[in-house]
Amino acid sequence: MKVYEAANLRNLALIGHGHAGKTTLVSAMLYTAGAAPRLGRVDDGSATTDYDEEEIARKMSISTGLAFVEWGKPESKVKINLLDTPGFNMFVHEAKMVLPVVDAALVVVDGVAGVEVVTQRVWNYCNDVDLPRMIVVNRMDRERADANRVLESLVNAFGRAVTPLQLPIGSEKSLSGIVDLVRMKAYTYEMGGNGKGKEGPIPANMADVAKEAHEKLVELVAEGKDALMEEFFETGTIPEEHLVPALHEAIREDKLFPVLFTSGLGNIGVDELMDFIVDYTPAASEHHALTAWTAEGAQPADRKGTDNEPASVYVFKTLSDAFAGRISYFKVFSGVLKNDSSLQNYNRNTLEKFAHISVVQGKQMVPIQELHAGDIGGVAKLRETLTGDTLGDKASPIRYPAVQLPEPAITFAIEPKSRADEDKLGVGLHKLMEEDAMLRFFRDPQTKEFLIAGTGQQHIEVVVSKMKKRYHAEVVLKAPKVPYRETIRGKADVQGRHKKQTGGHGQYGDCKIKMEPLPRGAEFEFVNDIFGGSIPRNFIPAVEKGIKDAAARGYLAGYPVVNFRVILYDGSYHDVDSNDLSFQMAGRIAFRKAMEMAKPTLLEPIMNVEITIPDEFAGTIMGDLNSRRGRIQGMDNKAGNTIVKAEVPMAEMLTYGADLTSMTQGRGSFAMEMHHYDTVPQQLQDKIIEKAKAERGEVKEEEE
Ligand SMILES: Nc1nc2c(ncn2[C@@H]2O[C@H](COP(=O)(O)OP(=O)(O)OP(=O)(O)O)[C@@H](O)[C@H]2O)c(=O)[nH]1
Numbered sequence: 001m002k003v004y005e006a007a008n009l010r011n012l013a014l015i016g017h018g019h020a021g022k023t024t025l026v027s028a029m030l031y032t033a034g035a036a037p038r039l040g041r042v043d044d045g046s047a048t049t050d051y052d053e054e055e056i057a058r059k060m061s062i063s064t065g066l067a068f069v070e071w072g073k074p075e076s077k078v079k080i081n082l083l084d085t086p087g088f089n090m091f092v093h094e095a096k097m098v099l100p101v102v103d104a105a106l107v108v109v110d111g112v113a114g115v116e117v118v119t120q121r122v123w124n125y126c127n128d129v130d131l132p133r134m135i136v137v138n139r140m141d142r143e144r145a146d147a148n149r150v151l152e153s154l155v156n157a158f159g160r161a162v163t164p165l166q167l168p169i170g171s172e173k174s175l176s177g178i179v180d181l182v183r184m185k186a187y188t189y190e191m192g193g194n195g196k197g198k199e200g201p202i203p204a205n206m207a208d209v210a211k212e213a214h215e216k217l218v219e220l221v222a223e224g225k226d227a228l229m230e231e232f233f234e235t236g237t238i239p240e241e242h243l244v245p246a247l248h249e250a251i252r253e254d255k256l257f258p259v260l261f262t263s264g265l266g267n268i269g270v271d272e273l274m275d276f277i278v279d280y281t282p283a284a285s286e287h288h289a290l291t292a293w294t295a296e297g298a299q300p301a302d303r304k305g306t307d308n309e310p311a312s313v314y315v316f317k318t319l320s321d322a323f324a325g326r327i328s329y330f331k332v333f334s335g336v337l338k339n340d341s342s343l344q345n346y347n348r349n350t351l352e353k354f355a356h357i358s359v360v361q362g363k364q365m366v367p368i369q370e371l372h373a374g375d376i377g378g379v380a381k382l383r384e385t386l387t388g389d390t391l392g393d394k395a396s397p398i399r400y401p402a403v404q405l406p407e408p409a410i411t412f413a414i415e416p417k418s419r420a421d422e423d424k425l426g427v428g429l430h431k432l433m434e435e436d437a438m439l440r441f442f443r444d445p446q447t448k449e450f451l452i453a454g455t456g457q458q459h460i461e462v463v464v465s466k467m468k469k470r471y472h473a474e475v476v477l478k479a480p481k482v483p484y485r486e487t488i489r490g491k492a493d494v495q496g497r498h499k500k501q502t503g504g505h506g507q508y509g510d511c512k513i514k515m516e517p518l519p520r521g522a523e524f525e526f527v528n529d530i531f532g533g534s535i536p537r538n539f540i541p542a543v544e545k546g547i548k549d550a551a552a553r554g555y556l557a558g559y560p561v562v563n564f565r566v567i568l569y570d571g572s573y574h575d576v577d578s579n580d581l582s583f584q585m586a587g588r589i590a591f592r593k594a595m596e597m598a599k600p601t602l603l604e605p606i607m608n609v610e611i612t613i614p615d616e617f618a619g620t621i622m623g624d625l626n627s628r629r630g631r632i633q634g635m636d637n638k639a640g641n642t643i644v645k646a647e648v649p650m651a652e653m654l655t656y657g658a659d660l661t662s663m664t665q666g667r668g669s670f671a672m673e674m675h676h677y678d679t680v681p682q683q684l685q686d687k688i689i690e691k692a693k694a695e696r697g698e699v700k701e702e703e704e
């Protein structure tokens with residue numbers, strides 16, 4: 001395998017709405033460049049970058065897949081590293097996570113649908129990191145594919161910097177090639193052929209349109225550049241040798257977003273696409289997306305992305321392979337990484353051996369001797385390194401920042417189906433969490449349930465399926481219990497006395513307490529206001545413990561009591577019979593008496609919810625939120641989508657993922673996080689308390 005240097009490397013992420021054809025386009029590039037014997041298809045499971053069994057079963061990308069092609073003239077060959085990301089909204093964070101390691105994005109758009117929800121989302125991700133973009137309008141061979149309509153939707157969404165560099169020849173089934181508007185040449189293809197275009201003149205019926213588009217392009221490129229402007233006015237055009245570098249620069253600086261046309265499945269325009277990538281997207285040497293920070297993270301570090309700097313490597317993805325173990329994908333940001341070298345992991349302070357470094361072609365690891373600054377590779381069996389870590393020369397520590405991801409949107413309670421599954425459950429989930437940044441697994445300290453959280457219903461379904469197939473653990477999912485809490489609205493002043501003096505050693509503890517509400521957020525406060533030793537000092541902690549224990553068990557429905565203050569102000573004791581346990585009992589009795597008087601009430605978690613839906617569903621969604629006791633906080637419109645912000649009780653959101661899917665035909669998405677606790681309306685309180693009592697009754701019977 002040839003070793004490449006930054007000037008001859010192009011790192012690209014394919015991003016875009018689900019089903020636009022990203023994975024197919026990668027397969028077509030591999031086939032056309034001779035890196036695959038045939039054009040791999042998503043539909044029969046032969047696409048190079050959709051090799052995982054979950055991806056094959058679902059015919060969609062779930063996780064970012066890596067591939068590369070070597071393209072160009074032999075004397076100036078370029079390696080294009082391709083990162084094929086998922087476009088389905090529940091997995092699109094995978095795209096966000098790889099943007100810092102690429103030098104440009106190929107935004108793939110469907111030739112029928114144009115700009116869609118996720119197109120807009122990934123576009124915003126690119127804006128956040130100033131990433132150069134090239135737009136590929138794919139599936140141009142489909143029925144109702146329409147270049148003009150799609151161009152219009154692109155300009156509407158992303159502005160007039162969106163400019164075609166090509167025009168398609170023919171349409172739908174009769175799509176036969178493309179016109180290159182820079183060089184003003186036409187290329188025609190055989191549908192489903194080898195992807196090599198035949199150069200020829202521009203078809204006569206397209207000559208005028210092409211000329212007009214060419215001039216518009218030239219004008220746009222010349223804009224603001226005096227030398228080019230002059231040339232343009234004098235000669236009426238700009239020669240290719242000036243136009244290409246100027247375009248390259250405009251694209252690198254996000255001043256121009258070029259549009260190309262392809263059919264991935266029909267292998268049309270794919271060789272031209274690769275030519276354009278080589279000519280117009282920034283080389284790895286021209287773009288340095290991630291700023292390095294000093295090891296302490298205090299300030300930017302002085303580190304250039306060149307070979308003669310100390311080595312630094314950033315791990316952007318981890319796979320947990322059932323056989324090969326852990327596989328780490330990384331980018332070499334500076335220096336040269338040699339096979340078999342050892343690098344310091346700066347995040348974890350351990351040394352890791354990079355044995356058998358490789359470049360990655362789908363599931364295949366192709367060994368390589370060294371990787372230079374700007375290149376992307378993979379390595380198996382790093383011991384402690386995880387996604388987001390920086391490694392490098394021990395003597396020159398720096399850090400690249402990890403990508404910030406949103407909090408998971410949906411939570412389920414998870415239970416093993418049998419005893420045998422129990423042990424495998426934790427092991428399997430921890431492995432899956434290594435490769436899946438949006439998966440969480442934890443125990444709710446209050447309800448004691450094991451919970452898993454993710455981006456949505458389908459995400460969790462994939463996890464459950466992987467658990468079964470990879471780790472042979474069968475699990476059951478349930479809606480999680482709502483972590484209600486209890487509090488008080490009034491005050492109380494009570495006495496708690498515990499006395500057992502029937503023969504032998506007795507028990508005696510007695511306390512007087514006042515109880516009062518505290519503002520939300522303050523958990524519990526204990527004030528010792530005893531003067532004159534009515535309770536000896538050493539027993540006071542026992543009273544507090546008794547109260548705390550009782551509060552944790554709840555009063556109304558078994559949920560922890562919060563936001564209250566207890567003032568211990570009097571009591572009495574017995575020289576012989578008083579001990580810790582007796583005062584704990586006294587505290588517990590006092591607590592229950594006080595709760596009875598202090599107007600106890602139930603609190604429920606309220607979630608901050610953000611829902612994104614195509615405009616036509618806005619009415620339905622708002623009405624539905626209303627019936628879920630939601631409070632609308634705001635609305636926003638963006639590119640045909642409505643974004644609704646609302647506060648909704650968690651109890652009403654337990655199955656929202658599935659409900660939203662059915663209300664919007666799968667076109668809505670949402671995210672939510674815990675915001676605050678609020679009082680449960682009285683009728684609902686009665687129901688919850690009744691249910692809790694019934695449950696407790698059952699438990700008691702079981703115990704006896
Ligand atoms: N007609 C036609 N179909 C295509 C073309 N490209 C892809 N397809 C089909 O469209 C479907 C989706 O293609 P994929 O390559 O999986 O799309 P993707 O963008 O990778 O989808 P996600 O991974 O879910 O984001 C598959 O059935 C492909 O066979 C094309 O150029 N023309």
Ligand SMILES: [Mg+2]
Nearest residue numbers: 022023060061
């Ligand atoms: Mg895909």
